[in-house]
Amino acid sequence: MPALHSLFSPGQIGHVRTKNRVVMPPMVRNYADEHGRVTPRYRAHIERVARGGVGTMILEASFVRQDGRGFRHQLGLHDDSVIEGLAGLVEIAHAHGAVIGPQLYHAGRQTQSRITGERPVAPSALPDPLMREAPRALEVEEIHEIVRAFADAARRAEAAGSDFVEIHGAHGYLITQFLSPFTNQREDQYGGSLDNRMRFLVEIVQAVQDAVSPDFPILVRLSCDELVPGGLTPDDTVVIARRLEDLGVAALDISVGNYASYTRGYMMPPMAREDGVLLPFAERVKAAVGVPVIAVGKIRDPRLADEVVATGRADFIAVGRTLLADPDWPNKAQAGRFEEILPCIACNQGCISRLFEHKDVWCTVNPETGREEAFERPADRTVRIAIAGGGPGGMTAARIAAQRGHDVVLLEQEEALGGQLFAAEAAPYRPGWRELREYLTRELGRLGVDVRTGTRATPDTLREVGPDAAIVAIGSSPFRPRIHVGPGVDAAFAVELLLGEKEAKSPVVIAGGGCSGAQTAEFLAERGLDVTIVEMTDAVATDAPIDDRALLLQRLKTLGVQILTETRIMRVDRGQVTVENPYGVGTIPAATVVYCLGARPNDGLADALKATVPDVRVIGDAVEARRVTEAVAEGALAVLAIEQGAARIGFDHDLRMAAD
Ligand SMILES: Cc1cc2nc3c(=O)[nH]c(=O)nc-3n(C[C@H](O)[C@H](O)[C@H](O)COP(=O)(O)O)c2cc1C
Numbered sequence: 069m070p071a072l073h074s075l076f077s078p079g080q081i082g083h084v085r086t087k088n089r090v091v092m093p094p095m096v097r098n099y100a101d102e103h104g105r106v107t108p109r110y111r112a113h114i115e116r117v118a119r120g121g122v123g124t125m126i127l128e129a130s131f132v133r134q135d136g137r138g139f140r141h142q143l144g145l146h147d148d149s150v151i152e153g154l155a156g157l158v159e160i161a162h163a164h165g166a167v168i169g170p171q172l173y174h175a176g177r178q179t180q181s182r183i184t185g186e187r188p189v190a191p192s193a194l195p196d197p198l199m200r201e202a203p204r205a206l207e208v209e210e211i212h213e214i215v216r217a218f219a220d221a222a223r224r225a226e227a228a229g230s231d232f233v234e235i236h237g238a239h240g241y242l243i244t245q246f247l248s249p250f251t252n253q254r255e256d257q258y259g260g261s262l263d264n265r266m267r268f269l270v271e272i273v274q275a276v277q278d279a280v281s282p283d284f285p286i287l288v289r290l291s292c293d294e295l296v297p298g299g300l301t302p303d304d305t306v307v308i309a310r311r312l313e314d315l316g317v318a319a320l321d322i323s324v325g326n327y328a329s330y331t332r333g334y335m336m337p338p339m340a341r342e343d344g345v346l347l348p349f350a351e352r353v354k355a356a357v358g359v360p361v362i363a364v365g366k367i368r369d370p371r372l373a374d375e376v377v378a379t380g381r382a383d384f385i386a387v388g389r390t391l392l393a394d395p396d397w398p399n400k401a402q403a404g405r406f407e408e409i410l411p412c413i414a415c416n417q418g419c420i421s422r423l424f425e426h427k428d429v430w431c432t433v434n435p436e437t438g439r440e441e442a443f444e445r446p447a448d449r450t451v452r453i454a455i456a457g458g459g460p461g462g463m464t465a466a467r468i469a470a471q472r473g474h475d476v477v478l479l480e481q482e483e484a485l486g487g488q489l490f491a492a493e494a495a496p497y498r499p500g501w502r503e504l505r506e507y508l509t510r511e512l513g514r515l516g517v518d519v520r521t522g523t524r525a526t527p528d529t530l531r532e533v534g535p536d537a538a539i540v541a542i543g544s545s546p547f548r549p550r551i552h553v554g555p556g557v558d559a560a561f562a563v564e565l566l567l568g569e570k571e572a573k574s575p576v577v578i579a580g581g582g583c584s585g586a587q588t589a590e591f592l593a594e595r596g597l598d599v600t601i602v603e604m605t606d607a608v609a610t611d612a613p614i615d616d617r618a619l620l621l622q623r624l625k626t627l628g629v630q631i632l633t634e635t636r637i638m639r640v641d642r643g644q645v646t647v648e649n650p651y652g653v654g655t656i657p658a659a660t661v662v663y664c665l666g667a668r669p670n671d672g673l674a675d676a677l678k679a680t681v682p683d684v685r686v687i688g689d690a691v692e693a694r695r696v697t698e699a700v701a702e703g704a705l706a707v708l709a710i711e712q713g714a715a716r717i718g719f720d721h722d723l724r725m726a727a728d
């Protein structure tokens with residue numbers, strides 16, 4: 069049954085017709101070469117997304133000059149050598165009926181000299197709080213040069229056959245820096261009044277118009293609200309949007325925020341934020357202009373996307389991380405196959421957190437993202453694979469193996485699949501982990517995987533399965549420290565409390581302030597218990613994505629959770645915990661102490677299986693306790709390694725490519 073008529077009705081951006089209203093928003097992948105050129109990996113990725121049915125593809129922020137670059141492997145539009153690669157992407161998009169164009173950008177102060185090789189530039193010499201590097205204020209002549217660089221970049225984009233360009237006026241990069249009083253303190257014609265602050269953007273639009281064919285569409289992305297005191301507000305943005313419309317801009321793409329407000333958790337809304345959280349911003353602009361408006365921000369349910377278009381709240385729907393998680397989202401949505409969509413769970417672990425660490429973008433739930441070259445190649449033999457352990461890594465290995473035509477048996481000792489996802493989803497504001505668990509469980513059923521719950525993987529059970537290969541995904545167990553716990557205090561592992569296997573009594577001391585300790589503290593404090601976190605390092609939850617962390621810390625504060633950093637537990641007995649920190653030794657009242665001190669791999673099984681199974685691979689926490697992102701990636705790569713008889717499971721896709 070065809071569904072979602074509004075979302076899948078053709079759209080119009082300037083003279084360009086789109087096959088539907090689904091847009092891939094710009095997302096830096098860090099897959100380009102060091103010169104900013106398209107690589108085979110990039111091509112394979114874009115091909116995979118285009119094949120999934122998206123109508124409009126806005127390529128990532130592409131630097132117009134070397135000094136405006138934000139990431140080492142970002143796309144560039146700074147010289148003519150990039151045109152050929154871009155033309156290849158255009159060809160791919162067109163072959164799938166999509167329209168495509170790059171986003172033109174200059175990072176301004178939101179970069180670092182270690183990336184650009186020179187001191188960052190900005191309208192004024194004010195450092196960005198995240199980059200922490202003092203920029204140099206631009207001279208007027210330099211501003212003109214950058215305007216010309218945008219025009220040259222647009223010319224290159226058109227020469228490559230692009231259908232449009234988008235100018236990046238959002239997220240606190242150079243154009244926003246000029247637009248905003250938060251970053252622009254100039255006293256010349258580029259600073260002061262909004263008219264003056266808009267001058268740089270207006271000149272860029274006009275220079276781009278002069279550089280391209282008369283009806284070549286120009287889009288502009290804006291942060292409707294910068295979400296910082298003294299920054300751009302929706303009222304300012306309405307004025308800017310109207311001016312852009314008067315200039316002949318073809319569409320407006322409405323986002324929010326800058327780096328200074330990034331940790332408020334709106335720009336890439338994390339798990340704790342509701343779906344469609346940024347829609348009011350697009351609506352505000354839509355009400356003020358006649359040109360099409362693109363809405364973005366955790367729009368994951370195709371029915372919500374359709375309703376937004378149907379009711380005229382926006383004309384196009386951008387689904388960013390959603391396409392990293394499932395490039396087939398548009399086709400599945402159009403066919404009404406909602407249950408088959410692999411959901412982006414808004415964890416921000418695999419994608420944006422890795423990018424901010426200057427790594428290539430992955431997706432926690434979809435290990436094929438960024439590894440399309442390897443996974444597109446069909447398996448050249450069928451293998452009977454036994455998978456021990458039904459956590460996210462094991463379940464993903466089973467899903468990928470079944471998808472690739474292998475004969476798969478999944479053994480899980482508990483009565484239900486999910487492993488550590490159960491504890492993860494029990495913590496407050498973590499619905500995504502449940503969504504992943506439910507999707508994987510559904511998908512293994514749909515793919516016909518032989519799932520044997522209540523079955524422990526042992527040499528005997530494996531002998532009965534008779535596999536050619538086994539993937540050991542049996543996870544880890546919480547670490548129990550060598551602290552003597554005397555009478556008057558109960559000890560528990562976080563997982564036991566989260567799963568309701570044990571009850572904590574107030575007051576509670578959490579030993580270990582990593583992400584899991586902080587989440588357990590929140591879980592208990594929400595139930596009315598007095599909670600103190602004791603952490604040896606100088607900060608808590610540092611292993612969480614930075615936006616997620618900031619929201620979590622805010623909630624802990626509201627709940628009254630006490631946090632002691634640089635503090636070590638010495639003794640636990642007689643209703644108290646004795647601690648030591650740089651200020652001395654003290655005691656904290658405690659009825660329960662909760663261990664959140666990491667985990668140790670469950671080992672031993674792989675060695676025991678070697679006599680029974682010819683090819684044994686160990687993945688995820690069973691190797692070393694890490695995040696779901698790594699477990700899922702290793703699970704999927706183990707399937708490829710088994711198929712190819714490759715020696716090791718690596719993350720380095722290039723090595724893997726070279727091995728073939
Ligand atoms: C890995 C990653 C890279 C991004 N890079 C860009 C970019 O180059 N330009 C841009 O305007 N926005 C960028 N964004 C923001 C997205 O375009 C989008 O606005 C944001 O992810 C929220 O939409 P979503 O919830 O559908 O993912 C990026 C987001 C992610 C996750």
Ligand code: SF4
Binds near residue numbers: 389417420433
């Ligand atoms: S890594 Fe997480 S947030 Fe990013 S696309 Fe994948 S599921 Fe979504």
